Amino acid sequence: MPKILIPTPLRQFAEKKDSVEVDGSTVGEVLAALTAAYPDMKKNLFNDEGKLRSFVNVYVNDEDIRFLEKDKTAVAAADTISIVPSIAGGK
Amino acid sequence: MIKIEQEAWQLMVEHAQKTYPNECCGAMLGPIDGDTKTVRVALPLENAYPGAQRERYELRPEDLLFAEREARKNGMDLIGIFHSHPDCDAYFSKTDLENSCPWYSFVVLSIQKGQFHHANSWLPNMEQTEAAKEELEYPNA
Numbered sequence: 001m002p003k004i005l006i007p008t009p010l011r012q013f014a015e016k017k018d019s020v021e022v023d024g025s026t027v028g029e030v031l032a033a034l035t036a037a038y039p040d041m042k043k044n045l046f047n048d049e050g051k052l053r054s055f056v057n058v059y060v061n062d063e064d065i066r067f068l069e070k071d072k073t074a075v076a077a078a079d080t081i082s083i084v085p086s087i088a089g090g091k
Numbered sequence: 092m093i094k095i096e097q098e099a100w101q102l103m104v105e106h107a108q109k110t111y112p113n114e115c116c117g118a119m120l121g122p123i124d125g126d127t128k129t130v131r132v133a134l135p136l137e138n139a140y141p142g143a144q145r146e147r148y149e150l151r152p153e154d155l156l157f158a159e160r161e162a163r164k165n166g167m168d169l170i171g172i173f174h175s176h177p178d179c180d181a182y183f184s185k186t187d188l189e190n191s192c193p194w195y196s197f198v199v200l201s202i203q204k205g206q207f208h209h210a211n212s213w214l215p216n217m218e219q220t221e222a223a224k225e226e227l228e229y230p231n232a
Contacts, residue, residue: 007159008123008168009194018163043217044194055192057152064152084156085194088140089187090114090147091176 002030002075005082013040027058028071030081045083055085092127092226093170093196093212095119099133100229104207106135107175107200113144116174118158119198120167128170128196134158147186148174171196171212178203183213183222191215196225 001021006014014020015038022037024030031052035042047053058065059082065073075081095103099119107115116138121131136158140149150172162169172195176182181199183191191197193215201208212227 005159005163007194008162008170055190059152059156062153062156082156082159084152084159085192086150086152086190087155087172087192087195088147088149088190089174089184089197090140090190091179091184091186 001077002079002081004030004034005080007083007085010041010044010083013044014038025074026071027060027065027073027075027081030075031058031071055087057084057086058082059084092228093130093198094127095130095133095198095227095229096121097230099130102133102135103173103198103200106133107173107202108205108207110138110175111202111205112177114138114140114146114148114175114177116148116150116172118150118155119170119173119196120158120162120165121170123168123170128168130170131167132161132165133173134161145177149190169195171198173198173200175200175202181209181211183211183215187213188215188219188222191219191222193217193219197222198227 022033117135119130121129138148140147181201212225213222215222
C-alpha cells in the first residue's frame with residue numbers, strides 16, 4: 001500500500017503515527033482514505049468545498065502532483081506521499 | 092513555547108544579517124516535548140521570491156520537503172519557519188499571515204541597519220486571519 005508521511009503537527013489526528021499506509025490507486029483516493037480513517041485531519045487538508053487547502057502541496061516521491069495529474073496522479077504500492085505546505089510572506 | 096538553542100540561533104542571525112537588506116528564510120528542526128518546541132538545527136534556505144526580496148520571501152516547497160526529510164532522518168520534527176524583516180519590527184504582517192500555514196511556528200527576526208534587533212514567534216490560526224504570539228526564548232545575540 002502507498003505510504004503517506006504525516007507532518008508533525010498533524011500526527012495528533014493520526015494516533016501520533018508519523019506515517020500511515022492506506023489503499024488507493026490515485027492521490028485523491030489515498031487522501032480520501034486517509035481522511036476517512038482520521039476524520040480530524042480533514043479540515044487541515046481540505047477547505048469547506050472539499051478542495052485541498054491553498055497552502056497544501058502533495059508530493060509522490062519527489063514529484064509535485066501539480067505538475068503531474070493533480071489528484072488523479074497514479075500511485076503505486078511502493079510510492080511515498082509527502083504533504084508539504086507552501087510558505088511565503090513579507091513585511 | 093519555542094526555545095532556540097545557541098548553535099541554531101547563531102546560524103539564523105548570521106543568515107538574516109548576511110541576507111540584509113533582503114529578507115531571508117529557513118526552517119527550524121528539533122524535538123517537541125509536550126508544549127515545548129526546542130530548535131536544535133536551523134536550515135537556512137534560499138529566498139525564491141522572484142521580485143523585490145527586500146519586502147518578500149518565498150520558500151520552495153521542494154526545499155521544505157528537504158527540511159522535512161532532514162528532520163525525519165535525524166529523529167527530529169520540522170518545528171517551523173524563520174524569516175527576517177529588514178529595517179522593521181518582528182510583527183506578523185498581512186502578507187505573512189495570508190501566505191503562512193497554521194501547522195507551524197513562524198519566527199520573525201527584526202534586522203535593523205544590518206544588525207539583529209529582536210525576534211518574535213507567531214502561530215497563525217486555521218483560517219489565516221490572525222496569528223497569536225508564541226512565547227519565544229533565544230540566547231543573547
